Amino acid sequence: ALESIDFKNALEQFQNLVEKMIVQKTKESSGLYTKDGDEIDYDKFCSTTRTLFGPAVKDQNIQAFFRKIMTNPDERPEWPEIFGCFTGERDGMSSPSKENMVLLISEKQQITHSVVKRKDVIKGIVKVPHLHLTITASQRGVLTVFNKQCRICMIYVKMDTAWITGCDYLPNLKYVVAVTESTIILWDYISKESKSDGFVIKPMKNCLLCVCTVTMADNLAKDTILIGDYKGYVYLLTITSDDFIMKQSKTGKVSQFKVMDSESFDIPKRKLHDDWVGKIKYFPALKRFGSCSTDSTNSFVLDDIKRLEDQLPVKEFSVPKGVNAFTYCGKAKVIVTGG
Template structure:
């Protein structure tokens, strides 16, 4: 009995040592990534074989800590250090936990013994009507990890399976003015929702898989279009994507008379998606400006920070009109009355005037 106990204790000690070694390697990975992102924002980084992008960061992190690491937690951590290399980080964030500090939480959430806070909360409502009518008590809860569901039993003899299906962040949405639908993008999919069917049942289409992770989306409405919409999307590899959709793609005329729920998975290979790499970092926003007949896209890239040009440039290799801003551009907006474009970065804001062919005037914040 004592030998078995000693064996268990030695195994636990080895696991602790392995975890500490993994933490040290992870800290080195974070420091190297932060250094790279800082140099990129200053325009001092020169690409080499040791460059760390998101795929490399996620692959290394999963190798260090195993399959328990969830991709959405790693992606949130990577976004945090990419957008703000000076931000304070903790290793537990990649596991979905955050350390609460003084003043970091609202007073109603503070507890005397609070150490960790989960990054996600989900309220589970009971699907049956029995719990709405009379009391019952859960007598047993069993977690089935490899199938990702939980089984419960109650005093009144009710067996229930709670199954949490995989979900993805919606990174952006817009309205398709010609098709009268809502379009949204997740990391690897495009969702088109026919909201007009809301009085009957949901009617939506999922286009997947996408090659890169989609971060933003907008509709490019042109005056000469009657029955089609153009969708602009930015991704994590610096590409701006153009997708033209019509009602024929989704067979909406055939679906209008049906009352049952319509969910259709469409292969992205069946769509003609034009894309062009305009930035060397994530495309943070893309917008079509109808007054200028141009689209704009911005990135935290210090060299190719802001692009403003005709949508036709996505289909060829001709030079585009672009501006370089130290530490990149995080957002922009156009004012039709003043005929200016305002961009915002980490420390500076720029105003570009149409009369002066969008010459930059900067203001240090």
């Protein structure tokens, strides 16, 4: 009975902590928040949560919970998620809503994700022009490939507490790559093999936020991807067709994917920002990658991927309150950023 009372008190304090975070984030969004000694950042949230619940909570669940509040305070996660437990969808399947739709403007046709559940949103849309494909990834695990006839190849990724945060296409291996807050998913959308839908690389120590493919035509048996995380690191990962055979984990499958141990890969990384990496993109015309962050000091970086493997200075510039988005126009030869 005493343990039950202690847990109830700890849970009440945790919920009060979450309420304060939501109020803080809401004020920040409206420009009304003034930093003071009571500010709750990730380190304070992590230490307080560990004080309340001890070793019962894992790093990846704390990271995922914190980010869900920071990115969407109106849709707060349920408290069991801090322990890695989902309560399930209480609302079940719902009728299509604007958040659950992909709009193909050029074809003037609207496509509805009939399996995307309420409170789910599309987190990534990638166009693959030479194959006439459009790839989407929803936050709660629906990966979809549309062809030019708008026929759909779709998979529902059975998620733990981690959400999908980004996706892209691997042109040489012909896989869809997606990142969650703790794993890298490689979906073999072409294969008809019923025993496996692809591979998952895990565990990833830091919360992954975005991914992009490095487009190179020098080797048809491998693809390289860039990944950004919540601590400002950018990772460089090369995957070959041999890896699918040689680097499978002995632990077998997790969900519908075969597991590959992340420690079996050489994954160079470099800290380029002092805050979350909001977006990362490779520009073949420039042979450079760009990454951005809300960090006011190292807001935008544009350089060769070789800089991720050495410590030479990178080309960067600063913007007050950081950069949230950027793109490159080849015709005008300019890069445009948005804060």
